[in-house]
Structure formats: C-alpha cells, structure tokens
Amino acid sequence: MKEVIAKIENMSKAFPTGEGDFWALKNINLEFLKGEFSGFVGPSGSGKTTLLNILGSLDTPSKGKVEVLGNKIQELNQRQASNLRSEHLGFIFQTYNLLPVYNVYENVEFPLLLLRMDAGTRDRMVKEAIEWVGLMDKIKSRPNQLSGGQCQRVAIARAMVKKPDLVLADEPTANLDTENSLNILDTMLNLNKELGTSFIFSTHDPKVIQYLRRIIRLTDGEVASDDPAPGI
Amino acid sequence: MILRLAFRNIINNGWRSLINVVVISIVLIIMVWMQAMYYSWIRLAEIQQSEWEYGEGMLRVRAYDPYDAFSFEDSYAPVPGELKPGIESGEVVPVLLAPASIYPQGRMMGAIVKGMPQQQNILSFPSHRLESGSSDLTPVVIGQAMAKSSRLEAGDVFTIRIRDISGAYNAIDAIVDTVLFIPAPTADVGTVWLNLAELQRIRGAEDMASYFVFDDGKYRSFSNQDFRYIDRDEYFADLYQMLANERFQQVLMYALLVFLAMIAVFDTQALAVFKRRREIGTLAALGFTKGRIALLFTLEGTLYTMFAFILTPILGFPLFWYFASIGFRIPKGYDDFAIQGMTDTIRFTYPMHEIAIVFLIILAFTAIVSWLPTRRIARLNPVDALRGKVN
Numbered sequence: 001m002k003e004v005i006a007k008i009e010n011m012s013k014a015f016p017t018g019e020g021d022f023w024a025l026k027n028i029n030l031e032f033l034k035g036e037f038s039g040f041v042g043p044s045g046s047g048k049t050t051l052l053n054i055l056g057s058l059d060t061p062s063k064g065k066v067e068v069l070g071n072k073i074q075e076l077n078q079r080q081a082s083n084l085r086s087e088h089l090g091f092i093f094q095t096y097n098l099l100p101v102y103n104v105y106e107n108v109e110f111p112l113l114l115l116r117m118d119a120g121t122r123d124r125m126v127k128e129a130i131e132w133v134g135l136m137d138k139i140k141s142r143p144n145q146l147s148g149g150q151c152q153r154v155a156i157a158r159a160m161v162k163k164p165d166l167v168l169a170d171e172p173t174a175n176l177d178t179e180n181s182l183n184i185l186d187t188m189l190n191l192n193k194e195l196g197t198s199f200i201f202s203t204h205d206p207k208v209i210q211y212l213r214r215i216i217r218l219t220d221g222e223v224a225s226d227d228p229a230p231g232i
Numbered sequence: 233m234i235l236r237l238a239f240r241n242i243i244n245n246g247w248r249s250l251i252n253v254v255v256i257s258i259v260l261i262i263m264v265w266m267q268a269m270y271y272s273w274i275r276l277a278e279i280q281q282s283e284w285e286y287g288e289g290m291l292r293v294r295a296y297d298p299y300d301a302f303s304f305e306d307s308y309a310p311v312p313g314e315l316k317p318g319i320e321s322g323e324v325v326p327v328l329l330a331p332a333s334i335y336p337q338g339r340m341m342g343a344i345v346k347g348m349p350q351q352q353n354i355l356s357f358p359s360h361r362l363e364s365g366s367s368d369l370t371p372v373v374i375g376q377a378m379a380k381s382s383r384l385e386a387g388d389v390f391t392i393r394i395r396d397i398s399g400a401y402n403a404i405d406a407i408v409d410t411v412l413f414i415p416a417p418t419a420d421v422g423t424v425w426l427n428l429a430e431l432q433r434i435r436g437a438e439d440m441a442s443y444f445v446f447d448d449g450k451y452r453s454f455s456n457q458d459f460r461y462i463d464r465d466e467y468f469a470d471l472y473q474m475l476a477n478e479r480f481q482q483v484l485m486y487a488l489l490v491f492l493a494m495i496a497v498f499d500t501q502a503l504a505v506f507k508r509r510r511e512i513g514t515l516a517a518l519g520f521t522k523g524r525i526a527l528l529f530t531l532e533g534t535l536y537t538m539f540a541f542i543l544t545p546i547l548g549f550p551l552f553w554y555f556a557s558i559g560f561r562i563p564k565g566y567d568d569f570a571i572q573g574m575t576d577t578i579r580f581t582y583p584m585h586e587i588a589i590v591f592l593i594i595l596a597f598t599a600i601v602s603w604l605p606t607r608r609i610a611r612l613n614p615v616d617a618l619r620g621k622v623n
Contacts (some may be wrong), residue, residue, distance in 0.1 A: 058517060058614045079521055086519020093618065097514040101240035113233040114519045158518075 002033040005166055005198055006055055011064030013050055013221075021062075024050045025221045028064070032200065034165070037192045038214035039201030047221040048202040049170055055200060056089055056168045057081040069165055086114045090159030090197075094171035096151040098143040098158070104130060105139045108157045115162060129161035130154075133187055149180030156184060160191055166198045173205050185211045234524065238531040242539070245500075249536065252496050254547075256540035256594065259493040261548035263486055263590050268552075268580040269560060270478060275581060277471055277572035278464075283356040284416035287325070287445035290462040291315075291454060296329075296442055298418070304331040304344060308397065308440045309458030315444060315451070323450070325352045326441035328431050334406075334424060335391040336382045343378075345394060345424045347431030354447045357419070361409045362427040370430055371409035375420025379411040386411050392424065396436035404434060415576045471572050490594060494601040501533045502605040512609060513617030526606035533602020537595050555580040 008030040014021035025047045032038065040048035053059040054066055057073050058081075066073040071084050085091075090111075098107050109126045117125075130136055133153035143151055152172060159167050169188070173181035189211055192199055201208055209215060210229075217224040242249045282288065296307035311319070311326055318324035328347040333340055348355075350363050361373050369389060379385065386408050393403045406426065414420035432438050444451075444459070452461055465472070505512070515525050545552070559577035 053615045056517065058513075058618070082516070082519050082521045085517060091517040093514070093517075095510070097510060097517075097618070099237070099511065099514070101237070101244040110233075111518050 005034050006032040007067045009065045011061045014062040035196045037199045039212045040216050042218035046218040048218050052168050052202045057084050088165045090164040090167040092155050092159050092169040092172045094174040096155045103140050103142050104154050108161050111162050129157040133157045152184050169201045181207045234528050242535050252536045253539040255496045256493045257543040259489045260544040267586050268582045271583040272578050272580045280415040284419045287354045288448050289446040291459045292443040292462050307442045308437050311441050325354050325445040327443050329442040330394050330435050333393045336384050343424050347428035349428045369407040370404050372406045373410050373425040375414035377420045384408050394434050402434045497533050498601045501602045505605045509617045510620045513614050516614035522610050526609050529606045530603040534599045537598040
C-alpha cells in the first residue's frame, strides 16, 4: 500500500474582504499518495492555487486540518514551515521565478545551499538536475538569456535538485507554447517515474490535464470530482 | 550564500548601486578630510607650543594666571633649590615674565616681557640672540605678530618700562635684534623676549622665575608653596575646549552628511523591497525564513558602505595627498586671532583609528537604514509576495 504524503480534512480557507469573509475553499477532503502525478483543475477563482499554497505551507487553512509529510500545516511556525519547504518541497511557478542575478547553475544550486551540503555533492546533484532538463549547454546563462521554455526547465531542475518528496507546480505551462509545454511535461513525468517524486499541479491547461494521472476538479472552492485520468 | 546573493544583487542593480556607493564615498571623503584637519591642527598646535613654550613639562608659579593680566605683576618666586642642578645641566629652563610698557616710535603700548637664559636647548627659541654685546642697548627678540602690532622691525630701538618687584619703575633702551616667525601665539603676541639675567636685574628679582620648562616629565611630581606642575591637559585646556566647541559643529555637519547618504540608501532599499516582492516570495518558497530575507536586504544596503570603503581612498586620493603634502594654508589674518596651531600651513596626517570609528559608525547607520524597509517583509504574506501584490 502506498504511503500517504498529504492529507486534507474538512479544510476551508477564507479571505477577509470589505463585505465579510470570502470562502475560497470549502470543506475539502483529499489524500495524496507518494508518487502521484495529480492536479487541481478548474477555472480561475476556483481555489486551486490557494489549495496548492496551503499544501506548500505558504498559507494556512482557516478551518480543518492539512498534513503534509507528517507536518500539520495549521500548527507550523514560520521556521518549521520554511524547513518543510526547503527540505521536502519543490515549487514550480507559472512565471518561473528564477533569481535573475544567478546563472542556470547557481539557480539550481540555490536550494541545496539551504541544506548545507558539501560542495562536491552539491556540484554533482546540480549537474545531474541540469542534465535531467537538458540544459547543460546553458549552464552559465542567466535567465534573461534563456527562452521561456528553458527558464521553466531551469525552474523544474531547481525544484527537483534536492529530490523532494513533493513538487507543487502552479500553472507551469501557462506562459509556454505547445512544444515547450509538452517538453516540460515529459520531463516532469519522467522524473516522477524515475525518482518517484509526487507532483501536484494547479492548471486549466488541457495539455497538462492530458498528462495527469489523477484529476481533481474544483468549482467555487469545492471538490467537484476526484477521478483517475481517463485510461488510467 | 546570502552574502553572495546580496553581492550579485548590488552588482545587478547597476548605476543605482553606483550612485549610492559614490554618495557614501563622497560623504566619507568629507568626513575623513574634516577629521584629518582637526586632528592635524591639534597635533600641530601641540607640537608648536611644545617646541616654543611648553617643552615636555612646565612648572609654573602659583600666582600666575595666563588669563588674568593683573596676576602678571606678582608672577615670580625664588628658584627652588631642587631645580638648580637641572638648570645648570640644561634640563630646566627658567623663564621670568613681567608686565611692561613699551614705547615703539614714541607710542605707548602694553606688553609682557619674558626673560630667557641665553644658553638653552629645550625650546626652539634662538635664545643666543639675546646675548648682550658691548652696546648699551639691550637686544630683544619679538615675533612677527608682535612686530605687526607694534610696528617694530629688526634694528628698531625702543624703550621698555618695567616696574620692579618693590614697586619702582625702571626703563631700558632695547634694540630689536630679530623678528622671528614664532608659531606658538602665546610666545609671540604682545611678547618681548630678552635675556633672563637682564630682566631679573631690571625687575629686582635675582634668582627668581615665573615658570620652568623641562625636557622630560622628571619633575611631574614636583610641587612647593610657590610652584606647581602644569600638565599637558591643563596647558592645552583652552585648545581642547576650542576643539570641543568645533567638535559640536563637526558632529552636526557629519549628521547632515550621513543623513543625506542614508536617505539615498533607504530610498533604494525601500524601493527594492517594493519591486522585488516576487523574489521575496520565491525565496520564501525555497525555504528562506523572513529573517533571512530581511538579512539579505540589510546586507545589500550594508554592502554599499563596504564598497564605499574601497572607493573612498581611490576617489579621495588626490585630495588626501594634496593636504598631506602641500597642506592647508591658514588664510591671511588668522594669525591675528592668536589661535594655537593656526599660524602655519597645516599638513594633514590621517588618524586611522578615528577614521576607522567614523567608518564603523557609517556602517552601523547603513545597516540600520537598510534594515528599516525590511520590516515590511515581516508583514508580507509569501503568497501575496509571489503574486507581486502590494500590501
């Protein structure tokens, strides 16, 4: 039986507005198993990014419980949340969010610096991650010298370099053309298979949806359906 | 890691960083210049006064108060027996002073007449010029300031009237042997120098003196009913007081300069926190705590000062070199004020310990000013930061 890496129980999230609280997520109950390649699918405002942020300990639930890799998100202090992110989670953003002053190598190396590992191991892991995404020839390039697809591949390498238990990808293909989208999805799927890393996406891109093994549809902050992808 | 990132961000910030570094550097150059000027002025004053009046120590008659002209009349006492061997061996120079009236070209003016032995090697004063020749005229030496105020020149003859210690007036005809450049104003302004023995004779004060100058601190603990030791702090008290007054203005000037430089740094850092919200969110997502992110921004601001430390000697070199080698010329007329040290060109020496303190203060201010805008980071929600949302 596969290990549960994230569990959401009766979780709701409210944001204060001028006219009282707005409930972005309502009574969510979900479980994620190790090695899943799943995603939240839904239109803008359905709550998928909010859910991803809570799973990533960037935000906290207003009600209910969220447990990620044994950490109760609602009970974590700032330092514990930072440790969870730096040690176990990887993030991929729609806008890549690379550090503009660092080259490809340094961007990918960055999460490892937080883990205080020796230089030799770090170098090996960084080069391995850059090879996964096929950017060894761009290792010294800065983000402004790369295409959108290449930047997103660097972001994937950065998310994967420490071999996290869970990668959270927020609309990773939104700024990419079809070819680049499919490329990076292939890369992520390969890493999922090879390393057993769990991926959770937030997307409304059909290209991404066709890659997902589990599709969780969100509508107005509620889980409308939670099904294996067709053909699985 | 944080330092490297901060360094890269500074470099990447291009001309904005350069402006900050140059502004801080200019402030530092001005502060170093001012610091060196005050320091060099005081040092010069101490050296000149020591060479021309104080030596390495002074024993002064208790009745003498340099700020009270009425005390001069009684400023004499017998030479203590303990000092006589020192006087003979040249370790001690006795000086007798007396209030007098002088009559240059028939005009009358007040003066202080000081008698000094012809043979002495402690002070720079060329006392051999005071040797009486066969002439009836008593040779005297005056400084340029005295020459200017009395309109006396070398070779001029004038009358000096002195009251002896029993109250009777004596007069001598004196000839100006030399007009000297005396950098110590207290040895120049209103002062006529003549032979000690001659002055003792006229004053009726044989074997008496007003003060003694030493070539070392051997007599520091000497004291009797007539004389007491004047240490450097007491001797230079008015100079140090003047410096303290100047210091206040100096601190105000520094505060203004530092304030302007810090505004530039604060502005840059506040803008950076605002503009780089997405980066802040990314760093948070990668596992940076808010404290670490704040440290990164604080370090970036502090690095401006570090760079300025490197740039300051390079930018300031021509100025520093000029004032160290050519020097700061005292504007004409300043010698009339008789301010110690303000009589000659001041060649700057740079007090490294004081400059280091100034640098550390600037560094501390920059760190504080760079940290202030980062307080916003503590209030920033990482999710909002990732969206680049303004709180």
